[in-house]
Amino acid sequence: MEAVATDGRTLLESPLDRVLGARTAKALSRLGLETVSDLLNHAPRRYVRRGELVPLSHAHEGDSVTVVATVLGTSMRPMNARRGFLLKVMISDGNVDMSLTFFAKSSRPLAFHEMKLKPGTVATFSGTVSSYRGELQLTHPEYEVLEDGGDVDKDEIARPRPLYPSAVNVPTWTIEKAIATILDQVQPADIPEPLPESFRTRHGLLGAYDALMGLHRPGLDADWQRARERMKFEEALILQTVLIQRGHEAAAVDSTPRPARPDGLAAAFDARLPFELTEGQRLVGDQISADLASSRPMTRLLQGDVGSGKTIVALRAMLQVVDGGGQAALLAPTEVLAEQHFRSITSMLGELALGGLLSDLGTRVDLLTGTMGAKATREVLGRVAGGETGIIIGTHALLSDRVQIPFLSLAIVDEQHRFGVDQREALRARPGVNLLVMTATPIPRTLAMTAFGDLAVSELTELPRGRGDVTTTIVPAGKTSWVDRVWERVAEDVTAGGRAFVVCPRIDPDDEATGLESSDENPRPPLSSVVDTADQLRRNPALAGITIGTLTGPMSPEDKTSIMAAFQDGTAPVLVATTVIEVGVDVPDATTMIILDADRFGLSQLHQLRGRIGRGTKPGLCLALSWAPEGTIAAERLAAFADTRDGFALAERDMELRREGDVLGASQSGAHSHLRHLEIRKDVRVIEMARDDAIELVAQAPDLSPWPGLRDAVNAARRRSEIDYLGRN
Numbered sequence: 001m002e003a004v005a006t007d008g009r010t011l012l013e014s015p016l017d018r019v020l021g022a023r024t025a026k027a028l029s030r031l032g033l034e035t036v037s038d039l040l041n042h043a044p045r046r047y048v049r050r051g052e053l054v055p056l057s058h059a060h061e062g063d064s065v066t067v068v069a070t071v072l073g074t075s076m077r078p079m080n081a082r083r084g085f086l087l088k089v090m091i092s093d094g095n096v097d098m099s100l101t102f103f104a105k106s107s108r109p110l111a112f113h114e115m116k117l118k119p120g121t122v123a124t125f126s127g128t129v130s131s132y133r134g135e136l137q138l139t140h141p142e143y144e145v146l147e148d149g150g151d152v153d154k155d156e157i158a159r160p161r162p163l164y165p166s167a168v169n170v171p172t173w174t175i176e177k178a179i180a181t182i183l184d185q186v187q188p189a190d191i192p193e194p195l196p197e198s199f200r201t202r203h204g205l206l207g208a209y210d211a212l213m214g215l216h217r218p219g220l221d222a223d224w225q226r227a228r229e230r231m232k233f234e235e236a237l238i239l240q241t242v243l244i245q246r247g248h249e250a251a252a253v254d255s256t257p258r259p260a261r262p263d264g265l266a267a268a269f270d271a272r273l274p275f276e277l278t279e280g281q282r283l284v285g286d287q288i289s290a291d292l293a294s295s296r297p298m299t300r301l302l303q304g305d306v307g308s309g310k311t312i313v314a315l316r317a318m319l320q321v322v323d324g325g326g327q328a329a330l331l332a333p334t335e336v337l338a339e340q341h342f343r344s345i346t347s348m349l350g351e352l353a354l355g356g357l358l359s360d361l362g363t364r365v366d367l368l369t370g371t372m373g374a375k376a377t378r379e380v381l382g383r384v385a386g387g388e389t390g391i392i393i394g395t396h397a398l399l400s401d402r403v404q405i406p407f408l409s410l411a412i413v414d415e416q417h418r419f420g421v422d423q424r425e426a427l428r429a430r431p432g433v434n435l436l437v438m439t440a441t442p443i444p445r446t447l448a449m450t451a452f453g454d455l456a457v458s459e460l461t462e463l464p465r466g467r468g469d470v471t472t473t474i475v476p477a478g479k480t481s482w483v484d485r486v487w488e489r490v491a492e493d494v495t496a497g498g499r500a501f502v503v504c505p506r507i508d509p510d511d512e513a514t515g516l517e518s519s520d521e522n523p524r525p526p527l528s529s530v531v532d533t534a535d536q537l538r539r540n541p542a543l544a545g546i547t548i549g550t551l552t553g554p555m556s557p558e559d560k561t562s563i564m565a566a567f568q569d570g571t572a573p574v575l576v577a578t579t580v581i582e583v584g585v586d587v588p589d590a591t592t593m594i595i596l597d598a599d600r601f602g603l604s605q606l607h608q609l610r611g612r613i614g615r616g617t618k619p620g621l622c623l624a625l626s627w628a629p630e631g632t633i634a635a636e637r638l639a640a641f642a643d644t645r646d647g648f649a650l651a652e653r654d655m656e657l658r659r660e661g662d663v664l665g666a667s668q669s670g671a672h673s674h675l676r677h678l679e680i681r682k683d684v685r686v687i688e689m690a691r692d693d694a695i696e697l698v699a700q701a702p703d704l705s706p707w708p709g710l711r712d713a714v715n716a717a718r719r720r721s722e723i724d725y726l727g728r729n
């Protein structure tokens with residue numbers, strides 16, 4: 001203990017090298033673990049029940065097993081169906097033999113296993129049993145070599161063992177040992193208790209110290225289960241308290257009212273609209289208009305299926321704010337989408353976007369993205385800071401501290417589900433600014449409440465009239481004649497003046513494995529890549545004479561712009577792309593959408609992709625190529641996709657299918673969030689209870705002073721989300 005208490009830091013704040021030595025600390029830092037607190041908060045992914053040491057003879061396909069066995073031999077070879085290597089390890093428990101398989105792109109990591117698993121080595125192996133050609137095996141099992149040659153302590157084995165998220169060369173046992181070293185030194189008084197006593201009693205939760213012990217050193221399964229429950233409550237309470245407190249602070253600041261003006265830009269824009277607004281667009285427009293006219297800051301979510309016309313709603317709101325002397329910002333998740341918004345909004349506005357050059361009615365519209373040149377950026381920043389720019393459109397670069405928007409009155413987030421939790425927090429943290437978030441993906445209530453606190457919801461339920469139909473067909477990717485027909489259809493469509501998107505799951509064939517590809521047992525060709533596909537199509541006689549463009553995320557902004565322009569004007573009417581075109585891209589002439597390896601995409605992603613066509617009056621055709629065998633969840637997902645174009649119905653079906661254990665596609669919970677225990681989709685009950693308590697606590701004492709533990713934890717969480725968000729810009 002004296003090693004850590006000398007410099008006034010608490011044990012939890014101590015850097016790991018003080019407590020564990022430089023070598024272990026360095027290894028753990030690869031997992032982002034720097035302090036004792038980081039390490040103690042490194043939550044086990046799951047627990048292996050060694051009490052159920054299964055004799056190999058009892059193992060069945062699909063079982064999760066832990067066995068003690070002896071290595072008989074190993075063999076390594078290149079794989080047959082795809083690049084990479086395969087290591088086979090034969091083990092035996094004395095009665096039955098079984099094989100282990102490990103795969104890797106290079107032979108190096110496999111050589112590491114081979115070295116540790118020499119013939120005669122006794123180890124504990126755990127994993128899920130699968131069968132391959134009638135033989136049972138474990139794929140990529142976790143294992144621990146038993147140094148004493150198999151003389152295993154029965155009590156030790158009966159204990160549920162935590163398995164930690166680990167890294168190459170930082171296996172779960174290293175983490176377990178490091179945590180054990182620390183737990184030996186920890187006293188109950190070292191562990192702060194963020195949960196108010198009343199809250200703990202009400203929900204029957206373990207104390208902080210006991211929970212920590214239960215999490216890392218459970219004696220029984222019930223120990224870690226109770227510990228996890230308490231951790232979930234703790235995270236939920238801290239998160240909800242942060243949100244409620246922010247809500248309180250935001251509501252305490254008035255927004256400047258920006259009422260609609262009959263003689264303003266918004267009215268002039270309405271008068272020159274080339275189409276009639278749908279009823280939904282008008283209704284939602286009125287709701288937003290009233291919000292903007294009041295001095296209470298707006299927090300509104302606009303849900304509307306792909307193609308329902310959310311951009312116009314956003315633009316009309318922005319114009320009203322500009323009419324009232326304010327500035328408006330439109331935030332898009334990708335550069336492609338930000339640029340498109342900029343182009344379509346300036347063109348819809350026409351001379352109204354000329355900043356009052358031609359008439360006294362007008363405003364300036366500017367674009368800001370992270371990859372713009374220094375000079376252009378400086379100019380835009382200057383105009384925005386000077387108040388000359390009324391509407392600023394951009395990517396998350398807009399959230400940077402360098403961007404001063406002195407009269408910011410309305411912030412609009414398009415396709416909000418593509419932003420991380422912390423970025424949304426950053427937006428909410430601007431007092432007095434009206435916030436409109438838009439999404440085509442319906443958000444579950446708890447998520448909405450977690451992401452935004454209190455918010456009003458508007459919906460666009462109809463699509464604008466006169467939209468072409470879209471037919472969706474699932475094409476078995478293994479049938480050559482069908483696939484040939486796909487490319488003929490593309491050629492016919494383009495000849496008739498249409499445009500075709502071809503979407504691939506990866507950029508080039510050498511891309512990192514995504515974990516979604518085939519295994520040696522279930523061979524399928526490698527996932528299609530933009531590079532290969534474009535190459536093949538350029539050589540395909542069916543497409544002779546048709547220029548084929550490619551678009552991927554890492555391309556330069558100039559290239560992206562020119563490729564999109566060539567696609568739009570028909571110079572390069574076939575565009576092979578990654579899912580960069582997934583959200584928001586609006587090319588009315590686009591009529592055909594080909595999705596390669598469609599079985600590897602999530603349902604909402606497929607829906608978004610299909611939303612790129614059928615936006616004009618021409619009918620659209622979506623062909624989804626699939627390798628999914630009949631009866632799999634992937635095949636069912638595709639069947640649902642072909643069955644309906646209704647995004648809300650699809651979202652429901654998606655939830656049902658997910659519940660069956662298949663989670664593909666982007667998670668809405670935000671990859672950058674700090675939640676370690678809480679699962680926003682699953683822990684609805686916990687979140688709701690925590691929210692009720694947070695409301696009560698903040699109402700009682702907004703500064704949380706009666707509960708110093710909670711106050712400290714909440715302040716730390718707020719600091720962290722600010723730092724994180726700054727760090728990302």
Ligand code: ADP
Pocket residue numbers: 275276277278281304305306307308309310311312440464465584586588615
């Ligand atoms: P989303 O809701 O998916 O963002 P957009 O705002 O991109 O949809 O609109 C899709 C297309 O529909 C755009 O080309 C837009 O100009 C057009 N559109 C929007 N509203 C109407 C309307 N009321 N009538 C006809 N077309 C419309």
Ligand code: MG
Pocket residue numbers: 310311414584
């Ligand atoms: Mg849109």
